Amino acid sequence: MPQAPPVPGWAQADALDRHVVREFESLGERRSEEIARRLVAAYVLADEGETEEALAHAAVVRVLGSRLAAAREAVGIVAYRCGAYEDALKDLKAARRISGRWDALPVMADCERGLGRPERALELAATPEAARLDRAGRVEMLLVAAGARQDLGQPDAAVLTLQVPELRATSDAEWHQRLLAGYAAALDAAGRSGEAAAWHERAASHPAAPRVPSEDDADIVDLDPAADDERPVDGDAAPEQTGRG
Structure with a gap:
């Protein structure tokens, strides 16, 4: 057992x-509770840049x-968020072997990018398993593939990768906003700033676009750095997004 x-x-x-949480219940109440709480701590700490403590949990x-x-x-997602891509791949592959599910394939492909292997990321994006992902998963994989093309110095290919029917879909889903933003960024990287501006505007006005905090949020933000035991945690701590940019 690690420290x-x-x-x-x-x-x-x-x-x-x-x-x-339900999957943890097979381990008994006490161990299930500890696993769940440590994962919440790991997610939050990883997002706050406290990578060493997050990885320890x-x-x-x-x-x-x-x-x-x-x-x-x-655990693999936590490692991914902390930039520990080799460890992330090991845990995500272990999860896949246990469950037979490929939901985390886009994250695995992005780990390959993080390890300096964009060609391997593109190979994963072209697998039959990637084609069988749900719509949100397929979009995440497209974003990773576009990033891999940029890693390889192929900005025009990155733009083409994201020119899919979903780009012009009508949807309030987060995957659609991320696709719009990713396409705008790809256009920028390809030197097509005029076109990019219009897509950036569409992404910013999308219902799922990240909201910029305002003064009205002051009553729900913990402004006391000493009040560590009262740190707020979002309701759904499990992350699903990829895309290192």
């Missing part, structure tokens, strides 16, 4: 997606939930 940091008081199991989860696909996938 186990204390679980922060603000990390509560109900911040995880319920279907993820994830390492404990890896041991406690070594045979659970949900635990291994979650």
Whole structure:
């Protein structure tokens, strides 16, 4: 067992997606609770740039939930967010072997990019498993493939990669906003700034576009840095997005 940091008081199991928590229940109430709370802590700390502590919590989860696909996938996502791409790939592959599911394939492809292997990312994007992803997953894979093309110095190919029917779909879904933003960024990288501006505007006005905090949010933001045990956690801690840019 790796050195186990204390679980922060603000990390509560109900911040995880319920279907993820249900998979942990086979380990018993006490261990299930610890895994869930450590994952919440790991997600939040990774997002805050506290990578060492996030990975320490994830390492404990890896041991406690070594045979659970949900635990291994979650640990892989934490490692991915922390930039530990080699470790992320190991855990995501383990989760795939246990469950037979390929949902995390776009993240795995983006890890290959992070390891300086864009060609391998493109190979994964061309697999039959990638074609069988749901719409959100296919869009994530397209974004990773476009990023891999840019890594290879092929900005025009990146633009072509994202010229898919979904680009002009009418949807309020987050995947659609991400596709619009990714296409705008690809146009910028290809030197087509005039076209990019229009797509940036569409992405910014999309219903799923990230909202810029305003003064009206002041009452829900914890402004006391000492109040660590009252740190807020978003309701669905499990991440699904890829795309390092």
